Amino acid sequence: MTASVQQPVLPALEQWSNVDNDGFFNAWRWNRYKAYLERTGLESGCDIDAIWPQIKDAKSILDIGSGFGRVIEHLRARGYKGHITAIEKCSHMVDFLKKRWSHDAKVQIIHGDILKVIPMQKFDVGLWMWSGIADFNPIEQTKLIQQFGRSCGALVVDVACHITHPIGTILSNNTYQHRMADTILCGYLPTRLDMEFYCRKSKFVELMNKQYFTAGKIDRVMHQLRVV
Numbered sequence: 001m002t003a004s005v006q007q008p009v010l011p012a013l014e015q016w017s018n019v020d021n022d023g024f025f026n027a028w029r030w031n032r033y034k035a036y037l038e039r040t041g042l043e044s045g046c047d048i049d050a051i052w053p054q055i056k057d058a059k060s061i062l063d064i065g066s067g068f069g070r071v072i073e074h075l076r077a078r079g080y081k082g083h084i085t086a087i088e089k090c091s092h093m094v095d096f097l098k099k100r101w102s103h104d105a106k107v108q109i110i111h112g113d114i115l116k117v118i119p120m121q122k123f124d125v126g127l128w129m130w131s132g133i134a135d136f137n138p139i140e141q142t143k144l145i146q147q148f149g150r151s152c153g154a155l156v157v158d159v160a161c162h163i164t165h166p167i168g169t170i171l172s173n174n175t176y177q178h179r180m181a182d183t184i185l186c187g188y189l190p191t192r193l194d195m196e197f198y199c200r201k202s203k204f205v206e207l208m209n210k211q212y213f214t215a216g217k218i219d220r221v222m223h224q225l226r227v228v
């Protein structure tokens with residue numbers, strides 16, 4: 001008898017939300033994470049290099065959707081000495097982060113869903129890297145940018161310029177649904193116009209957006225927002 005893999009039911013293209021991605025991230029173990037990282041070319045921390053002059057003197061940084069802590073690794077490797085608060089929804093990644101950073105009193109790990117848990121502290125900078133914003137639908141993205149406008153003095157939002165998911169991904173404009181084994185990843189890649197809209201709805205203004213290339217020669221854009 002052959003074991004069959006239960007295919008997930010895809011939500012209607014315009015009706016997904018962040019919670020539909022829970023299965024994908026819960027199954028996202030270190031090997032799969034590394035494979036994705038290599039494909040994007042972000043392993044070297046070229047995104048952190050691209051923003052380093054603007055963040056190196058921040059006293060506190062909020063790492064939004066920290067995953068296995070790639071951003072924390074690159075910040076500390078470049079000599080960042082300030083406080084880092086990482087928030088992550090997935091319990092196995094949180095366990096990993098707590099063990100990895102237990103020696104560093106200036107790294108705080110929060111297990112929580114950013115749609116529900118709002119850290120009480122204020123942060124100089126929020127870092128929302130590796131298209132983390134795309135894991136939320138446009139309504140959730142609007143709400144979260146408003147929320148970060150209340151807790152972060154500045155926000156960096158890093159997104160891919162193009163959808164780079166494999167063949168078989170369902171696409172409609174900037175929305176995608178990608179199957180991975182028995183899980184799905186739904187996403188919405190915000191455009192520059194979307195970012196302008198989110199800023200108008202929040203306390204942020206966009207200072208600049210900077211295009212850069214990863215080691216894999218994939219073009220990405222970094223939006224730098226600041227509270228006015």
Ligand SMILES: C[S@@+](CC[C@H](N)C(=O)[O-])C[C@H]1O[C@@H](n2cnc3c(N)ncnc32)[C@H](O)[C@@H]1O
Pocket residue numbers: 018025064065066067068069070071087088089090093112113114115128129130131132135
């Ligand atoms: C693309 S990964 C980015 C990882 C990391 N920021 C980096 O740049 O390497 C997105 C991360 O956001 C987390 N995430 C997704 N939805 C979340 C939510 N609602 N609250 C907190 N974390 C969430 C996922 O579990 C995943 O680890």
